[in-house]
Amino acid sequence: MTRLSGITPSGPVHVGNYLGAIRRWAREGDPADLYFVSDLHAMTTPYHPQKLRGRTRELLAILIAAGIEPDTVFVQSDLLPQLGPLTWVLECACAFGEAARMTQFKEKSADRSHEGTPVRVGLFTYPVLMAADILLQGADEVPVGDDQAQHVELARVLARRFNGTYGEAFVVPRAVTPPAAARVRDLADATRKMDKSASDSAGVLFALDEPDLLRRKVKRAVTDSLARLEYRPDEQPGLANLLEILGACLDKSPREVVAGFSSYGEVKDAVAEAVIEELRPIRERTLELLADPTELDRIRAVGGARATGRGSHRLTTVLRLAGVA
Known part of the structure; x- marks a missing residue:
């Protein structure tokens, strides 16, 4: 087949x-x-x-x-x-x-x-x-x-x-x-999908972005003022998006990965590192191929x-x- x-x-x-x-x-x-x-x-x-x-x-x-x-x-x-x-x-x-x-x-x-x-x-x-x-x-x-x-x-x-x-x-x-x-949304506006043809790329994590750029984009991700570390997509779409990205990188559910964090900053740090490590071998091998x-x-x-x-x-x-x- x-x-x-x-x-x-x-x-x-x-x-x-x-x-x-x-x-x-x-x-x-x-x-x-x-x-x-x-x-x-x-x-x-x-x-x-x-x-x-x-x-x-x-x-x-x-x-x-x-x-x-x-x-x-x-x-x-x-x-x-x-x-x-x-x-x-x-x-x-x-x-x-x-x-x-x-x-x-x-x-x-x-x-x-x-x-x-x-x-x-x-x-x-x-x-x-x-x-x-x-x-x-x-x-x-x-x-x-x-x-x-x-x-x-x-x-x-x-x-x-x-x-x-x-x-x-x-x-x-x-x-x-x-x-x-994974339902990946734009980090700057969680009401829209992450789009490779978006005119504003501030909230888009590209596969070939440098690690420092990925980290900056994640740290600037829009969340909310509720300060509640729960997976609630309807009420906290920005946080939910970050948890979904983290869960996808770690092969876990968003509800699993939220446990253990005490602040949005910690979540963002974890997401940034997970995305960087997930994309690192892809980025390195892609650049090798493009150079040859x-x-x-x-x-x-x-x-x-x-x-x-x-x-x-x-x-x-x-x-x-x-x-x-």
Whole structure:
């Protein structure tokens, strides 16, 4: 059984990305699982080409540094010669109404943070590209959160439609809910998620931040004036966020780790040290890989070749059945 997971280089990786997904992939991944850097998805909203290129390499290095098997990792754009024609075939099988119903398109196209910037067609059609990502690799399962489940359902619809109309070519994937992850919030505002593309990074703990910077950010974390050391997410979201981060780093529950502290300052000190030690080997190995571009390019080429090989026969079959090969 093949599971496929992707992560978009829309910004630098933060501790929430690492604790919530990357570390779990490294610990629990099966040899048949696949992981990819979805750099094409980052093009659906305004971006800088040089930053995208750099973040893609950085994210690839972080995945490898975290302990994910290198030959299970690839970069999405390295499969463009396959994804291009497959996406077109799937777009021709997708109804306008099906694409228009995608919730993420509605939300992002209504976002006024880029006032005056036209909504890109790629934002409208990228769920079909995501379907191509999934179907090209023959993924059986796609672990996703609620915000992406609708896209996996579209992939299922398109796979069944193509198979029923032209002939069997695709595995029909299913969405699965990954294990509950740490709910990491912005340290400056615990009402919002920690976001790698946030405009203000004061409350975001990036995986490659220097230890001193991580420590300063944690010490400035917003808590409250109640001075009660309890895990109460609704009443004390800032403190609860710190306890959740600490618990995730120590593989304990937030309620377990709160015992023994006598002040918010002690909690912050413990969180800072736990995050620094959790990220230290990842940061060091990532920087080593980024300093050795030849080795990183070699790893990338191997993963890309393996992913291309997996999809080659399927694409050939699809194009033949569709009447264009």
